[in-house]
Amino acid sequence: MKIKYLILALLPFSLMACQTVQNVADHVSAEVNNAAAKKLTDYRWTYQASTASKPLVLNFNNNQQLSIQTGCNGQGGTWKVEGGNTIVTSALVSTMMACSDDLMQQERLSADIFSEKKVPFQVSTADNQAILTVTDSKGQKHVFTGAKMTDSKLLTNYTWSYQSTETKKPIVLSFLDNNRLSVDTGCNRQNTSWKVENDVIVTGDLASTLMACEPTLMKQEQFAGDLLQKRQIPFEMNVSDLDQPTLVVRDTKGQAYTFVGKMTPEAKYQTEPKTVFLEIAPETKSCVGVAPQTCMQVREIKYDDKGIKTYADKDWSLYYGQIEGFEHNPNQRVIVRVKRFEVKNPAADQSSLADVLDMVVEQEVVKKP
Template identity: 30%
Template sequence: MDSRNRLIPFAAAVLVATMLGACTTATAPDLPSAGTNLNQTQPSGPSRWELVRWQQPDGSVREIPHGDNGEPIIFEFNEGIDAAQGTVSGTSGCNRFTGSYGKTETGIRFDRIAGTRMACPPPRMALESALLKAMQTPFSTVGTQPSAGSTGRQIIWKTVDGDLLQFVEREGVGKRGARVEAAGVEKTVYIDSQRVECTGVGKMTCYRWRESPDAPWQLWYGPIEGLDFEPGVSYRLRVREYQVPNPPADASAIRWQLLKVESRTRAQ
């Protein structure tokens, strides 16, 4: 049986529990906890999560990519999913995104989400638009489950519109407990005050960057994870550069994660 299909009973059980919650306080013993904390099984640290199921309020299920039918939707939490706050990055169905996150009393919220602007087939663009729109408002945690056999930890979030988004923890970039320092190198980069139009798979906007004040400008096609870029301001940044193993054909083989804004200068 496909491993993704084995996850369906978990989502269905949480949905039933959510629907019955208004009628009774009894909880079936085999249902996962509805708390927001997963620390009972793992320490804090970077973690990587894949969206494996998207159930809409009417019970229908949206088709999402899982690697066999497209690049999966991945959320990478730099401080782990249990942290009070941190930076988040990943893929949103078509493009890479970056921003910040913070825990709430009932779940999680996402802030300052920005991403690349590559063009993809219409179904993937529609899925990405729906996800980014949902991330504009906090998610409520309606179910969590520790690791079980070969399946990683799981969490189900409910959007403000009633969609249920089921994520499973994955190994790979940002694996919980991995030494992030060993995965990349630190460097200083200079970022121009304005982004410019450029062409990847489609038209998009790129940063202009260089390694020293007198070096020629180069184009940076991806995001700078953690940077809240303000047009009209040039930056000197300390970043960590990662090599991405087996990147998609339309994505960069290098990632930058912001470590420190060393200076910012407003253009005259």
């Protein structure tokens, strides 16, 4: 009888010991999964197939959202890590734009690998290069290369716009690689120093141009100064949509303001641009590319050390495509400075060069006869 009572007395301690062991095991498992997940969230992962004109890009966000850029459509879902080496995903949702055949094939590949799947994976580093290897349901391995996801790099890869309902022009922030912050308030330009430290943006004293502005823009300029002048600014970033990420910053009272990002051409094309000056005629001409269209007429200009311009070719050339950021005016002759980027792996109907407007150098109104 005493033995029976002793067993009953020890039973709760046995159950507690089992529970403790289970808790320890759960804690260890969670730590392993968290460590593996951090390896995924620390990088932006790129897969470049030889047959695709644009790369496949993965972002494993801290909010358990998976964002995939296929080169045309964007896909998204949820994700988590199980067992320290398996990515478990939900069914992917996608935008529905028509894409070229190579990108449609890449979109299907992405869905085959990541849509509602348990995906074995391994992360390794060699020569300071992060590598993510995933295995699809057929046992085929796919290798992604990683770019470190740092707040500073994400800030410099985009220009950030905040549009108040009270003005027609946005505030635009440019975090430059030389640790200068340029602020376009809609009228005057401000600039200061910046760095990311202890999860806040640290700014210095603001300097500003001193043009007279309309009252609403003067008020917006004052707002930008109050927000950015010599502060430690709490901020949050959401890059689940790489084409339009958001930057939320808070003022001294804790009020949040959301800036929307637009990728810089340097980040988009991943090449160093060449500076080119183009004169653009007011008249356009019919031309034939992939299909009949209307083309601008341009001629390249060279400037010497004294600022004297000469034409590389005095004859006008047809310009197929568009200059990003430039709007043609049939009543103006203009000279523009563009950044010319080399396009890696262009599609069959795409130019190998991309021009982005840097500034308008000259403009002249042309009277129609």
